[in-house]
Amino acid sequence: MSAPVPATKGLFTRASSGLVREVGVGDVVFYGWGQITLGFIIFTIAAWQFYPGASMELATVAVTLGGIALGLVYALMSSVYPRSGGEYVFLSRVLHPAIGFVASVSFAFWETFYTGIVAAFLAIFGFSPLFATLALQTGNSSLADISTWFASPIGIFVTGAITILLAATFVYRGLSRYFTIQRIGMWLVAGSILVTLGVLVVAAAGGLSFKANFDALAGAGSYDKIAAAGAAGNAPFDLGQTVQFMIWPAFSIWFAVASVSLSGEVKNVQRSQLVGILVAMITMGAASIGLMFFSRVVFGSAFLVGAGSLAAGQFPLAAPAYINVFAGIAGGNVLLTILMSVWVIGTIALDVGATMIYATRAMLAWGIDGVAPTKLADVSERYNSPTWAIATSAVVAIACLALYAFTSLVAILSGFMGLAITFVLVSIGGIAFPYVRRGVFESSAVAFRVAGVPVISILGVISLVFTGYVFYRLFLDSAFGSNQPFPIAMTIVVVVAAVAWFYGARWYRSRHGTEFDARFREIPVE
Numbered sequence: 001m002s003a004p005v006p007a008t009k010g011l012f013t014r015a016s017s018g019l020v021r022e023v024g025v026g027d028v029v030f031y032g033w034g035q036i037t038l039g040f041i042i043f044t045i046a047a048w049q050f051y052p053g054a055s056m057e058l059a060t061v062a063v064t065l066g067g068i069a070l071g072l073v074y075a076l077m078s079s080v081y082p083r084s085g086g087e088y089v090f091l092s093r094v095l096h097p098a099i100g101f102v103a104s105v106s107f108a109f110w111e112t113f114y115t116g117i118v119a120a121f122l123a124i125f126g127f128s129p130l131f132a133t134l135a136l137q138t139g140n141s142s143l144a145d146i147s148t149w150f151a152s153p154i155g156i157f158v159t160g161a162i163t164i165l166l167a168a169t170f171v172y173r174g175l176s177r178y179f180t181i182q183r184i185g186m187w188l189v190a191g192s193i194l195v196t197l198g199v200l201v202v203a204a205a206g207g208l209s210f211k212a213n214f215d216a217l218a219g220a221g222s223y224d225k226i227a228a229a230g231a232a233g234n235a236p237f238d239l240g241q242t243v244q245f246m247i248w249p250a251f252s253i254w255f256a257v258a259s260v261s262l263s264g265e266v267k268n269v270q271r272s273q274l275v276g277i278l279v280a281m282i283t284m285g286a287a288s289i290g291l292m293f294f295s296r297v298v299f300g301s302a303f304l305v306g307a308g309s310l311a312a313g314q315f316p317l318a319a320p321a322y323i324n325v326f327a328g329i330a331g332g333n334v335l336l337t338i339l340m341s342v343w344v345i346g347t348i349a350l351d352v353g354a355t356m357i358y359a360t361r362a363m364l365a366w367g368i369d370g371v372a373p374t375k376l377a378d379v380s381e382r383y384n385s386p387t388w389a390i391a392t393s394a395v396v397a398i399a400c401l402a403l404y405a406f407t408s409l410v411a412i413l414s415g416f417m418g419l420a421i422t423f424v425l426v427s428i429g430g431i432a433f434p435y436v437r438r439g440v441f442e443s444s445a446v447a448f449r450v451a452g453v454p455v456i457s458i459l460g461v462i463s464l465v466f467t468g469y470v471f472y473r474l475f476l477d478s479a480f481g482s483n484q485p486f487p488i489a490m491t492i493v494v495v496v497a498a499v500a501w502f503y504g505a506r507w508y509r510s511r512h513g514t515e516f517d518a519r520f521r522e523i524p525v526e
Helices: 025-036 038-050 056-080 087-094 097-138 141-151 153-172 175-204 210-218 222-229 239-245 247-265 269-299 301-309 323-331 334-369 387-406 416-436 438-442 455-476 485-511
Strands: none
Touching: 025 038, 025 175, 025 247, 025 269, 025 334, 038 056, 038 097, 038 247, 038 269, 038 301, 038 323, 038 334, 056 087, 056 239, 056 247, 056 269, 056 416, 056 455, 087 097, 087 334, 087 416, 097 141, 097 153, 097 323, 097 334, 097 387, 097 416, 097 485, 141 153, 153 175, 153 334, 153 387, 175 269, 175 323, 175 334, 210 222, 210 323, 222 301, 239 247, 247 269, 247 334, 247 416, 247 455, 269 301, 269 323, 323 334, 334 387, 416 438, 416 455, 416 485
């Protein structure tokens, strides 16, 4: 691939990024798995009750196809602009520096927000259900107390804060070490997913009885009562509800694209990003569909809807009505319960580090361009990691964690609108790239055409249809708080603050003799 425009010596805040290309294609796949976070399927299935007649599986197929178009745009753009910093690097050079910065700030802020929120999820959807299920299966009240503590505000905050600080430490120690941990963790996750699917397949074939095991724990007839309350789960197929449900699997699968944040640290970036993003989306899309399908078969569609719609305290077991709890009950074995909890706990824990990596690389890129304090671009000479950016990300994440743990101002989907803004802008960037940067496009390795139309523009149109629709739905969908006043206000404040910051930085740098605008005519230093 020919480099579009070489960086001019001395133009940027320093001569090199300080980062090292040490990430392989397998690590990009696992990073995508971390960002996708299969554990999110717990509340995805819980949200299904709000879309009667929706096919979770078909919605996930559609979202995966849309995600592939989005992922290809990201991968192709990152191969033309192979630097760490995510979509900021190419949007600021293709559309406009201010647009690139606003898109990047929005994505980085909400990724950091989810560093804190996902750390909270570890206690809520990982540890608390695990100990609750073990308490049911063993009759041990101490395990029930542990489950209750993990679900309490202080338990959520303490668990999340420890996880964030551990993730910051591992990220600071360099990507080589971090990805070693990620690699081991993801192999354990893959094994746990296979065990879970195996148990569900055996149960679907009649080798295990979820209904009998549930009634044994909750009392005779409990299963039928819940299923009767959720009769809407057996509603006939509804295409409109299926399309509306897409918002939920999209919240998970599309985020494999965040691997472009570390393009400057990826070996053979052109191949690695393309393969890594697509493999991560397709494999996790398939795993999601498998878990959705067998959950409906084994637990029953009506039971899933009924259990999810019960008011707090009405569920007949001292455990949350989540599919990981149901899977443990179906297995009927303590060891299986522990093994089947690994994929939930593992994907959620690794996502904390993955979201932190994204934000720190964005901050580093802003620092190198001089649009943010140059301290954010400082890189540890020992570990090749952006020290101040990691510290900043950890502090903001812990503040967001506290907001989630101790207030009701934010909810699961609160940050998706801000993230979707960036997906929409990247789609538009993919459409426009061959036309607004014709010379760069023609000299690049992505200058493919179909019937004379650039492939990246076609992919951008497909991606824009999906991302634009999801962005639209986020304004309308009240399930789990996507359109509440506080998150909408936060989304607007982040965008407005980013615009003000960019033009303030431009004014400040220009007054001090910096060729601010010239930096955005070149790709950043490597």
